[in-house]
Amino acid sequence: MLERKNMDDTIIQAENLNLWFGKKHVLKNINLSVATNKITAIIGPSGCGKSTFVRCLNRMNDLIASCQIEGQVIYQGNNIYEPKTDIITLRKEVGQVFQKPNPFPKSIHDNITFGPKLYGERNKEKLNQIVEDSLKKVNLWDEVKDDLKKNALALSGGQQQRLCIARVLAVQPKIMLMDEPCSALDPISTAKIEDLMQQLKNEVTIVIVTHNMQQAARVSKYTAYFLLGDLIEFGETKKIFTKPRDKRTEDYITGRFG
Numbered sequence: 001m002l003e004r005k006n007m008d009d010t011i012i013q014a015e016n017l018n019l020w021f022g023k024k025h026v027l028k029n030i031n032l033s034v035a036t037n038k039i040t041a042i043i044g045p046s047g048c049g050k051s052t053f054v055r056c057l058n059r060m061n062d063l064i065a066s067c068q069i070e071g072q073v074i075y076q077g078n079n080i081y082e083p084k085t086d087i088i089t090l091r092k093e094v095g096q097v098f099q100k101p102n103p104f105p106k107s108i109h110d111n112i113t114f115g116p117k118l119y120g121e122r123n124k125e126k127l128n129q130i131v132e133d134s135l136k137k138v139n140l141w142d143e144v145k146d147d148l149k150k151n152a153l154a155l156s157g158g159q160q161q162r163l164c165i166a167r168v169l170a171v172q173p174k175i176m177l178m179d180e181p182c183s184a185l186d187p188i189s190t191a192k193i194e195d196l197m198q199q200l201k202n203e204v205t206i207v208i209v210t211h212n213m214q215q216a217a218r219v220s221k222y223t224a225y226f227l228l229g230d231l232i233e234f235g236e237t238k239k240i241f242t243k244p245r246d247k248r249t250e251d252y253i254t255g256r257f258g
Contacts, residue, residue, distance in 0.1 A: 011036040011205050012057055012094070012175060017071035019052060021064065026052050028229045030071075034175070034222075039197060039206045041216035041237065044226035045252070050209045053226065054177045057207065058094035059087055076174075092119065095168035099180040101160030103152035103167075108135075108144050111152050111163055115171040134166040138196055158189025165196065169204070176200070178208040182215065194219050213253055217241050225249045 010033045019027040027049050034040050034057075042050045052061065059080060061067045072079040080090055092115070104111050112131045113121075121127060131148065135141040140162045144150070152163055161181060168176055178197075182190040197206055197219050210216050216223055217237060224234040225248075233240060233249045244250045 009035050012073065012075045014053070014056065015072040015074060017053075017056060017073065018069070019049075019056065019061065020066075020068045022066040026229050027056070030231050032224055032231055032234055034205060034207055036205055037201055037203075038221040039201050039208060039219050040222045040224065041220035042207065042209045042224050042226060043211070043213060043216050043252075044232075046211070048226040049229045050226050051179050054096075054179055054207055054209050057175070057177060058091050058096060059085075060091075060096065062087070092171050093173055094175045094177065095171065095173035096177040096179065097161070097164050097168060097181050100184050101157055101164050103155070103160050103163050105151065105153055107149045108152050108155070108163060109148040111167050112170050115167060119171060130170050134170045135163075137169055137200065138162040138166045139192070140166060156189075158185050158192060161185060161189070161193060162196065165193075165200075169200075173204055175205045175207065178206060180209055180211065183211065190215075213241075225252060227252070 013033040014030045017027055017030040018025070030053060042054060044050050055061045056069065056073055057075075061069070069081060073081060075090070075094065078085070104114065106114075109131055112134050113127045116127060116130050121130070132141060132145075135144065140159060143159065144155070152160065155163060165176070182193050185193065194215065197208070200206065208216075208220065220237045222235065223237040223240040225232045225240065227248060233244060233246045240249065241253055244253065
């Protein structure tokens with residue numbers, strides 16, 4: 001396991017973080033702290049570095065050959081970019097939900113148990129309980145409890161996304177990264193996901209990338225505004241949306257730019 005140290009109310013923070021894809025400087029000296037058990041929204045126009053930043057928090061950018069990173073990401077007192085970091089454990093503790101629902105082409109039950117089995121759980125009773133508990137947390141249990149052997153791809157888009165959230169929760173993460181989790185969903189499914197985030201924030205810290213500023217305003221405690229790889233402004237969501245300090249932030253949230 002990764003060593004844990006108390007860091008006030010901060011669970012993960014970027015310090016002087018720079019990232020390049022080849023010669024393109026995508027993130028420029030980012031300093032940003034994520035508060036424990038709060039929802040932090042990352043907003044900004046397309047191509048500003050939002051998703052790239054979030055993928056830095058669980059080292060998903062490592063999968064891109066041209067990626068070069070300088071600076072630190074401190075999680076529970078340790079820089080996750082140190083060579084000694086156990087990346088498998090990191091990605092267990094810092095889970096991710098993607099833009100499009102991506103359930104495995106397996107049964108609902110097998111989707112949920114995939115992670116626990118990967119990390120060594122073999123007890124069938126415990127696995128069944130994890131399935132029930134995880135599906136209840138995303139308000140999906142009553143909808144699928146009689147169809148757990150059903151292929152997950154047969155679920156609706158909104159159900160698939162809640163299943164993917166349940167799949168992350170099954171391994172008890174500390175942080176959940178959500179990259180545009182509602183962009184492929186209808187308004188009713190979006191509302192369910194937003195309600196779900198409010199329920200889950202008491203047990204897992206959430207960082208959400210969203211192009212929907214109304215969504216950021218509704219769900220988050222803190223908001224960061226990115227522009228062309230720079231962190232322009234970061235603070236309490238209410239202040240960002242009512243009294244932004246930077247003219248560029250005001251232009252974006254009022255629709256004059258982006």
